[in-house]
Amino acid sequence: MEIKFDNKKTHVYMGDAWDLTKKLLSGKDVIIISDINVNKLYGYSFPDYPVITIGTGEAVKELDTVKTIIKHLIAIGADRSSFLLGIGGGVVCDITGFVASVFMRGIDFGFISTTLLSQVDASIGGKNGVNVNGIKNIIGCIKQPSFVICDSGLLNTLPDEEYISGLGELVKHALIKDKELFRVIEDNISPVLKRMPDLLEELISKSIVIKIAVVERDEMELGERKLLNFGHTLGHAIESTTGLSHGISIASGMMAAVEISYNEGLINKKDVERIRSLFTNLGLLPEIKIRWPAIRDKIFSDKKRRGNNISFILLEKIGHGIQKEYLLEDILKKLHKQFS
Ligand SMILES: NC(=O)c1ccc[n+]([C@@H]2O[C@H](COP(=O)([O-])OP(=O)(O)OC[C@H]3O[C@@H](n4cnc5c(N)ncnc54)[C@H](O)[C@@H]3O)[C@@H](O)[C@H]2O)c1
Known part of the structure; x- marks a missing residue:
């Protein structure tokens, strides 16, 4: 499915996440952001790029996590041509989209959406952001990912x-x-x-x-x-x-x-x-x-x-x-x- 905006197109794919990523990421300088649960369950299938792993739950969706990720990106040597791939649920997608929107004033990003909630909603539409002092999504912006992959097979492991x-x-x-x-x-x-x-x-x-x-x-x-x-x-x-x-x-x-x-x-x-x-x-x-x-x-x-x-x-x-x-x-x- 294609979503057309004034300045950008986003593609939403349904199907095998790992086959699709191979095709979509070819030639890109990719850095993966995922959470510990998803990494434990699917890390063996992740494409072969550096992985930054964050914790889980709403408490992680705060500015401290953004700062930690950005320090990792600097240490890895990420630049404006880098591509951030968020692999996870709404928390990973919201944070990845936010980091990608502000790192070096904005780099490209995409998602492999691994929860039902992020497949039907959170990963689509370009809203990203984090909470401050527990106030939901109080900072963020609207920036569209290049693609979103929704693989319903990944939902089998969802609690x-x-x-x-x-x-x-x-x-x-x-x-x-x-x-x-x-x-x-x-x-x-x-x-x-x-x-x-x-x-x-x-x-x-x-x-x-x-x-x-x-x-x-x-x-x-x-x-x-x-x-x-x-x-x-x-x-x-x-x-x-x-x-x-x-x-x-x-x-x-x-x-x-x-x-x-x-x-x-x-x-x-x-x-x-x-x-x-x-x-x-x-x-x-x-x-x-x-x-x-x-x-x-x-x-x-x-x-x-x-x-x-x-x-x-x-x-x-x-x-x-x-x-x-x-x-x-x-x-x-x-x-x-x-x-x-
Ligand atoms: N940006 C938007 O438009 C939008 C819309 C709706 C919700 N949201 C946000 O999404 C967040 C909630 O997202 P969520 O419900 O996906 O929660 P989540 O990202 O916290 O994931 C829930 C749990 O499931 C685990 N998990 C993820 N994929 C798994 C898998 N395939 N198998 C087993 N475990 C898995 C995660 O590690 C986590 O523990 C909230 O912060 C909410 O504000 C954003």
Whole structure:
């Protein structure tokens, strides 16, 4: 699949990661960035280039890691012709894209995406960045990779919790843009949870197509791309205050936004219940104990806030998200009500 932007094209490939990398990297001066888990599982298949290995988890997505990687790049002798290949999930991709965007004012990069969440979402669209003091993605930029490789075979080793987390972003794309995709997931809960290969490929590629279409029309998130933040205002706050996975956190954020949509006279009760049962059946709605003051503070630091206003995504119906501007105070009241 090809994504066209004003100044660049990105290619998204589905298939055997190691065959594809051989073709795509030929003649390039490559440096790999991966995490310890992925390196342990797949390092023996990595193409033969220097590897910089980072730790795992959201806590690693901080400026200290960026600094460590840049010191390694200098030590290796990387220059403007170097190519950074991130092999890993959303954390590796977000950090690799950020380092590549700032190292020597920007060098080329690409991803082999190894989690469901990064294949359906994080590696596509050019958003990269890191957290500061636990505030999600508070620094970063939009810069497109040269390519993204999504090899569903790599997902066989993914722990269940991480796989389920990826389903959160997959369902998000269905909810905001594609009622038919929602129905396919709804009708195939057991095969989805069993990671049936053909179905998984179909779901990943449909999800990528949705994301590509939105990002192509609005690379800089001036309008339509904001829909992809559905569930993320509360979701990011839950993720950084509870340590729960990204997908589970944003599923709770989406469910709260669906309830608000219902209270605002948008989505109907039947759709609300379909969404709740899909999340529940996929294991995306565990009982979460939240500390409201901490959540409130995180929402206040959310980068979607503009002064006293915040852009918030609601659903008119399954497959149709809309963006609305709210006073921050109003959205905080509405969200707080969901937890009282
Ligand atoms: N840039 C974007 O547009 C965007 C969109 C959504 C999410 N994100 C970001 O993505 C991050 C979450 O990404 P994630 O869920 O992929 O988490 P992750 O990168 O932390 O990976 C989750 C875990 O799975 C392990 N892992 C990775 N691939 C594996 C494999 N094939 N087999 C076994 N284990 C494997 C990792 O080592 C890690 O422990 C968050 O920081 C989130 O903010 C970014």
